[in-house]
Structure formats: structure tokens, C-alpha cells
Amino acid sequence: xxxxxxxxxxxxxxxxxxxxxxxxxxxxxxxxxxxxxxxxxxxxxxxxxxxxxxxxxxxxxxxxxxxxxxxxxxxxxxxxxxxxxxxxxxxxxxxxxxxxxxxxxxxxxxxxxxxxxxxxxxxxxxxxxxxxxxxxxxxxxxxxxxxxxxxxxxxxxxxxxxxxxxxxxxxxxxxxxxxxxxxxxxxxxxxxxxxxxxxxxxxxxxxxxxxxxxxxxxxxxxxxxxxxxxxxxxxxxxxxxxxx
Numbered sequence: 001x002x003x004x005x006x007x008x009x010x011x012x013x014x015x016x017x018x019x020x021x022x023x024x025x026x027x028x029x030x031x032x033x034x035x036x037x038x039x040x041x042x043x044x045x046x047x048x049x050x051x052x053x054x055x056x057x058x059x060x061x062x063x064x065x066x067x068x069x070x071x072x073x074x075x076x077x078x079x080x081x082x083x084x085x086x087x088x089x090x091x092x093x094x095x096x097x098x099x100x101x102x103x104x105x106x107x108x109x110x111x112x113x114x115x116x117x118x119x120x121x122x123x124x125x126x127x128x129x130x131x132x133x134x135x136x137x138x139x140x141x142x143x144x145x146x147x148x149x150x151x152x153x154x155x156x157x158x159x160x161x162x163x164x165x166x167x168x169x170x171x172x173x174x175x176x177x178x179x180x181x182x183x184x185x186x187x188x189x190x191x192x193x194x195x196x197x198x199x200x201x202x203x204x205x206x207x208x209x210x211x212x213x214x215x216x217x218x219x220x221x222x223x224x225x226x227x228x229x230x231x232x233x234x235x236x237x238x239x240x241x242x243x244x
Contacts, residue, residue, distance in 0.1 A: 029079050029098065030215035031057050035207075036081040036096045039214050042165035044129075045207040046096040046173055052083035052203065055093075056148055058222040060231060062099070067109050067237040075102035078235060079219055082145055091151050094203050095174040099235045100165075107167040109239040116142070119187035120197070124160065127206040131162035131171075135193060137179055137186065144230035151178045156186070158200035170235070175200035 029038040034054055037045040048054075062076045080097040101107060120135035138155045140146045149155070155176040162171040177196065182189040222228075 028215045028218055030217065030219040031081060032213035032215045035213060036079065037212055037215055038098055039212050042169045043208050043210060043212055044164060044171060045212050047205040047207055048083045048094050049203050051086050052094050053086050054081055055084045056082040057219050058226065059219040060222055060228055062228065062232045062235060064232055064235060065237045066106065066240050067113060069240050076100065077102060078231065082148060084150055092175065092177045092199065093150065095145065095176065097172045099170045101168045101238065105240060105242050106238045107241050108163050108170040110163065112236045120193060126160060129162050129206050131160050134159045135197060144226055144234050147225045154179045156180065156196060158197050173204055175203045
């Protein structure tokens with residue numbers, strides 16, 4: 001009897017230890033304080049400016065289309081955080097979304113096909129991360145987060161896009177404000193756009209490396225305030241790196 005009990009006890013203890021290790025050290029992407037964090041694959045964090053507070057965060061599993069192909073992927077995981085100014089008199093908001101491909105065949109294209117008209121675009125380096133900055137007007141109908149917006153109508157957006165971890169991860173950080181009045185066509189009002197883009201750049205920072213804080217729990221799946229189909233279109237198409 002002892003010969004049976006002892007091996008069983010060893011197996012049970014070993015299983016408990018393994019489970020505890022996996023539970024304690026498993027990769028959890030989400031919120032650590034006010035930071036949106038992926039501790040690894042990729043190791044990146046979005047740090048909002050001090051006057052921003054978190055108003056919504058979640059995760060989702062999406063099935064984007066594949067650019068230039070009839071294929072469709074079902075293995076893209078997304079985490080996001082939406083931040084608003086602490087002072088309600090300042091309507092600007094900050095959005096951060098990280099979309100990660102879970103298959104070797106797919107990646108994020110370097111030149112995506114946008115559904116919106118960009119009137120200012122340039123390459124940028126933000127805290128040692130190379131990316132693309134774009135300014136455009138986003139219609140409320142195309143905004144997955146429109147139900148959480150603090151204003152009605154369209155938004156002026158400064159989007160920063162970073163392709164990370166061998167283009168398996170796509171980080172989108174956006175600063176948004178209500179579309180302002182301008183006596184000129186908005187794309188021609190250079191002082192207005194320059195001031196807006198400066199506010200956008202000051203709205204966040206990026207952190208990377210092994211010393212990032214670790215989220216303690218998984219983010220919830222979104223409620224009815226966020227439509228998965230809208231989010232899928234918003235994240236954009238993938239690229240089949242085998243078919244190139």
C-alpha cells in the first residue's frame with residue numbers, strides 16, 4: 001500500500017508545483033497600473049501622460065482578412081486601453097491597441113491598405129521604436145469606440161503604428177480630439193495641425209525590455225460597447241508571408 005501511495009503523492013505534489021509555476025509565470029498581457037503592457041513577445045508598454053486616466057480596457061480574438069488573398073486568419077489576439085483626460089474640460093483621449101498574430105504564416109504588412117484618407121504622414125522614432133505617424137479624420141461610424149467617446153461626431157486623429165516582434169505584433173497608439181473649426185480646409189491649416197500633433201506626441205511614452213511591470217490578470221472580453229466586426233476592420237488586414 002505504501003508503495004502505491006508514495007508514488008501517487010509525488011505525482012500530485014509535482015503537478016501542483018508545475019501548475020503553480022505556470023499560473024504564476026504565464027504570459028499575461030493587459031493593464032499594470034495605468035500602463036498597457038505586454039511583458040514579452042513583444043516586450044512593450046504604452047505609458048499615458050499623467051493627466052490621462054483609464055476609462056476602458058479589454059481583449060478580443062479577431063479574424064482579419066489577409067491582404068491580397070482570399071484567406072482569413074482566426075488567430076489574432078488584441079488588447080486595448082482607452083484613456084481620457086482627468087479634467088473633463090479637455091476632451092482629448094488616448095487609445096492604445098496591441099494586435100498579435102499567433103501563427104508563423106501571417107504577419108502585419110509594412111504598407112497596409114488604409115480605408116481612410118491620410119493628409120499628413122511621416123516616419124517617426126518614439127523612445128527608440130521606429131514607426132509611422134499619420135494624421136486623418138476618423139468618422140464616428142468607423143470608430144469601434146464611438147459609444148465610449150466623450151464627444152459626438154468625427155475625430156481628428158494622430159495615429160502612431162509600430163510593427164514589432166518580426167512584424168508579428170502591431171501596436172497602434174492614437175491621440176484624438178473633436179474635429180476643430182478651421183477657416184481653411186483642415187489639411188491646409190498647418191499651424192493647427194502642428195499644435196495638434198505636438199499634443200499627440202506628448203500624450204504617451206513607450207517602454208521596452210525585461211524590466212516591465214507585469215499585469216496581474218487577463219483583461220475582460222469587451223461588452224456590447226465594442227463590436228468585434230468594427231474592431232477587426234479597424235485593426236487592418238494581415239499579409240501571407242508564404243504566398244509572397
